[in-house]
Amino acid sequence: MTLLPWKRATRETNARPSSFEDLAMPLLPALYNVAHWLTRNPSDAEDLVQETFLKSLRGFASFEAGSNFKAWIFRILRNTYLTSRSGLAARRTVALEEELREDGESAPAAYPEGAIDRETPELNLIRLADRAALHGAMEKLPPPLLEVVLLCDVEEMKYKEIATILEVPIGTVMSRIARARAHLRESLESNSFHKGFRA
Amino acid sequence: MSDHLSAATLNALADGELTEEELASVTEHLHGCPACTSHALQQSLLKSATERAGQRYEVPDELRRRMERIASSQSTPGRMVERRRSSLLSPSDGPAKWAGWAAVAALLLSAGGMAVFEVNERRVQTAAVQRKAIATELSDQHIATLAVNLPPQVLSSDRHTVKPWFQGKIPFSFNLPDNLPEGTKLEGANLVYLHNRPAAQLLYSIGSHRVSVFVQQRTTGTEDHAPAAEQEGFRLSSFNTRELDVVAISDVDPANLANLIGLIERAQVR
Numbered sequence: 001m002t003l004l005p006w007k008r009a010t011r012e013t014n015a016r017p018s019s020f021e022d023l024a025m026p027l028l029p030a031l032y033n034v035a036h037w038l039t040r041n042p043s044d045a046e047d048l049v050q051e052t053f054l055k056s057l058r059g060f061a062s063f064e065a066g067s068n069f070k071a072w073i074f075r076i077l078r079n080t081y082l083t084s085r086s087g088l089a090a091r092r093t094v095a096l097e098e099e100l101r102e103d104g105e106s107a108p109a110a111y112p113e114g115a116i117d118r119e120t121p122e123l124n125l126i127r128l129a130d131r132a133a134l135h136g137a138m139e140k141l142p143p144p145l146l147e148v149v150l151l152c153d154v155e156e157m158k159y160k161e162i163a164t165i166l167e168v169p170i171g172t173v174m175s176r177i178a179r180a181r182a183h184l185r186e187s188l189e190s191n192s193f194h195k196g197f198r199a
Numbered sequence: 200m201s202d203h204l205s206a207a208t209l210n211a212l213a214d215g216e217l218t219e220e221e222l223a224s225v226t227e228h229l230h231g232c233p234a235c236t237s238h239a240l241q242q243s244l245l246k247s248a249t250e251r252a253g254q255r256y257e258v259p260d261e262l263r264r265r266m267e268r269i270a271s272s273q274s275t276p277g278r279m280v281e282r283r284r285s286s287l288l289s290p291s292d293g294p295a296k297w298a299g300w301a302a303v304a305a306l307l308l309s310a311g312g313m314a315v316f317e318v319n320e321r322r323v324q325t326a327a328v329q330r331k332a333i334a335t336e337l338s339d340q341h342i343a344t345l346a347v348n349l350p351p352q353v354l355s356s357d358r359h360t361v362k363p364w365f366q367g368k369i370p371f372s373f374n375l376p377d378n379l380p381e382g383t384k385l386e387g388a389n390l391v392y393l394h395n396r397p398a399a400q401l402l403y404s405i406g407s408h409r410v411s412v413f414v415q416q417r418t419t420g421t422e423d424h425a426p427a428a429e430q431e432g433f434r435l436s437s438f439n440t441r442e443l444d445v446v447a448i449s450d451v452d453p454a455n456l457a458n459l460i461g462l463i464e465r466a467q468v469r
Contacts, residue, residue, distance in 0.1 A: 021271050025266070028258055032256060033253070033254060037256070042256075045256070049266065050269070053266050054269060057272070150253055154249065154250050159216055181245060184245065184249065
């Protein structure tokens with residue numbers, strides 16, 4: 001069995017590094033992972049990461065020492081993605097503004113109790129060890145929901161950090177997380193239903 | 200509005216975003232509400248499964264090298280100065296020059312030794328992280344199985360039913376023991392995925408304790424990373440053959456768990 005080492009690498013950055021290399025290199029695995037998810041192909045992901053490194057290196061002088069480097073460089077990655085070929089294509093194909101109400105204040109109304117179907121059998125959801133199904137469910141997420149899942153669940157960032165990276169209110173982050181999880185649950189349940197679990 | 204916790208609260212709970220007061224209030228509610236407890240568990244499982252599944256892509260070596268070059272370019276001017284200064288040593292420097300070379304050689308040897316030490320150290324750390332990760336994934340799967348009320352995918356205590364059920368579902372085969380100790384019973388099995396590879400989850404009961412035995416194909420070049428012996432209060436016991444990795448997890452006492460895993464191990468040599 002193998003384990004991707006990036007998670008550990010990103011957590012072991014407490015040794016007060018100060019150079020760009022010391023700060024950025026431990027985050028490379030996480031940046032590449034997120035870039036690959038967003039662009040959906042290795043070549044574009046490499047371009048995106050390289051562009052992010054170059055931009056952040058150029059802007060490193062303006063980075064405030066002691067502030068959140070991870071959030072800073074992820075914000076650069078995300079902004080670079082939005083203006084990249086794959087990012088623009090994704091934005092064209094997803095009716096983002098119509099699908100997602102960006103006003104954080106009214107967001108909870110969009111997923112009051114419906115986001116969690118209280119009658120749903122737990123099992124369908126909990127077949128989560130089927131990683132292929134989860135990959136499929138994540139791939140189906142619209143980009144704005146996928147990125148929030150990657151930052152919240154995979155990168156374990158706080159809502160406030162995510163809001164900074166995405167440049168949206170915290171309420172919007174919460175709304176997107178709820179929608180993303182509802183989407184994932186729905187996909188997994190639908191997947192389970194079609195596969196049939198009984199012998 | 201129902202009395203149950205809202206989706207936003209359940210998400211915030213799973214994400215560790217509740218304030219102390221909110222957490223106290225939610226905890227109190229969960230103590231008296233099995234439905235919300237079940238949904239909180241689901242949220243937590245979904246989050247941890249998404250976390251694992253999301254760690255999907257590894258950095259290509261070539262990209263890593265390129266990024267290292269870019270990132271280190273920041274300190275390149277300093278290095279250039281050092282290099283230029285060392286080239287200013289003239290032949291007339293005599294013994295001082297050789298002393299310099301000796302110092303450099305000693306430094307290189309020392310740096311080489313340190314590098315080997317660091318590589319070994321990193322390997323040990325990686326192995327420990329891998330063992331922990333395997334144990335976490337197994338315990339998550341075991342807890343998920345315990346948490347649901349539905350029967351296993353194949354519900355049978357007959358090994359002649361359970362084993363054939365996996366035909367065509369997994370790319371390997373295994374044997375199940377003929378006779379089990381008194382109080383130990385085969386309850387059924389599930390097809391699950393561990394690290395994105397199919398595995399057989401055999402479900403046993405020993406008295407009132409449940410045991411999951413995960414059987415997975417051993418891949419070429421797999422390093423021997425036996426999972427940690429304990430995880431979240433569960434005990435793990437494992438063995439491997441040339442073709443299989445087998446791990447049992449349960450809260451039953453270690454002797455009974457070892458006895459069961461020993462029987463399964465002996466069954467593989469038939």
